[in-house]
Amino acid sequence: MLKTAVFLSVFAVASLFFFAEAKQTKLNVSKIEYSISDGTSLTGWASVPEGAKKLPGVILIHGGASLSDKDEKYGPKHLLEMDEVADSLGQKYAVFSVEYASKYFGDAREFESIIAAYKKFIKEPYVDPERIAFVGISHGGFLALLSSLDPAHGLKSKAVVDISGVTDLAMHVRHYENWMKKDKDMKKYDAYGVSGVKNALGWPPESDLRAKENFSKRSALTYIKDAKIPVLVIHGAKDRFVPFEHAAALVSEARKYNKPLELVEIRGLMGGHFLIASKDEVWERASAFLGKNL
Numbered sequence: 456m457l458k459t460a461v462f463l464s465v466f467a468v469a470s471l472f473f474f475a476e477a478k479q480t481k482l483n484v485s486k487i488e489y490s491i492s493d494g495t496s497l498t499g500w501a502s503v504p505e506g507a508k509k510l511p512g513v514i515l516i517h518g519g520a521s522l523s524d525k526d527e528k529y530g531p532k533h534l535l536e537m538d539e540v541a542d543s544l545g546q547k548y549a550v551f552s553v554e555y556a557s558k559y560f561g562d563a564r565e566f567e568s569i570i571a572a573y574k575k576f577i578k579e580p581y582v583d584p585e586r587i588a589f590v591g592i593s594h595g596g597f598l599a600l601l602s603s604l605d606p607a608h609g610l611k612s613k614a615v616v617d618i619s620g621v622t623d624l625a626m627h628v629r630h631y632e633n634w635m636k637k638d639k640d641m642k643k644y645d646a647y648g649v650s651g652v653k654n655a656l657g658w659p660p661e662s663d664l665r666a667k668e669n670f671s672k673r674s675a676l677t678y679i680k681d682a683k684i685p686v687l688v689i690h691g692a693k694d695r696f697v698p699f700e701h702a703a704a705l706v707s708e709a710r711k712y713n714k715p716l717e718l719v720e721i722r723g724l725m726g727g728h729f730l731i732a733s734k735d736e737v738w739e740r741a742s743a744f745l746g747k748n749l
């Protein structure tokens with residue numbers, strides 16, 4: 456667990472390297488605390504434009520499961536106050552940047568955390584509970600997709616934006632398995648907690664019914680065929696951490712069932728995993744998409 460935690464932290468910090476020192480847009484933000492059934496206390500941060508009354512709400516989910524409110528430089532509050540986020544989302548919507556509990560990628564506590572955050576946020580007087588969207592980055596993209604698309608979670612979402620996100624957990628584990636075979640450093644840090652996922656959910660997915668169901672429940676590909684909300688996927692063509700095949704697979708499945716999914720493929724120098732530093736290509740596209748659907 457210690458090695459996994461170390462890697463998670465390294466991965467998360469790397470994900471934010473490009474904007475860690477960026478000038479921050481000042482916002483009036485408030486702390487919102489919530490908890491899950493095991494007693495874990497979580498903290499999110501909300502921003503609202505000055506003088507606003509009822510606004511559409513955006514639940515913003517960070518990447519890197521180890522990031523928390525205690526990570527003052529890289530946690531939910533920092534993400535909320537990024538210029539790119541503040542300028543594109545913060546001036547139009549009530550935005551709630553949330554924290555989630557996790558022991559491994561796909562931990563049920565992650566979804567319980569998002570559900571608890573949602574229920575808390577929609578009770579805020581400045582939020583229109585009928586106009587809520589989810590925006591997630593990397594690991595957060597995975598959570599945003601599944602929170603919105605899996606009807607078992609019971610969340611009323613009008614739209615979802617996935618930025619550099621994992622769409623299928625089994626695909627993600629296999630990618631890191633192959634990476635560990637080629638890179639000793641990745642193996643040293645257990646490649647984003649692969650062993651934790653396997654131990655908790657069973658492996659491989661086809662080994663037995665339990666494992667098959669565990670991974671099926673943790674794949675946006677399972678739910679996209681019944682999607683009732685528009686989906687925007689923004690992904691880098693050269694993403695090494697979460698390869699473009701994740702986006703391609705979801706797009707293919709959506710088109711098979713004629714579901715409303717938009718894809719923005721980022722090419723060139725910005726086309727890696729760290730897209731969130733790009734205001735024009737990511738946040739303005741996300742904001743425009745939300746503007747059409749909220």
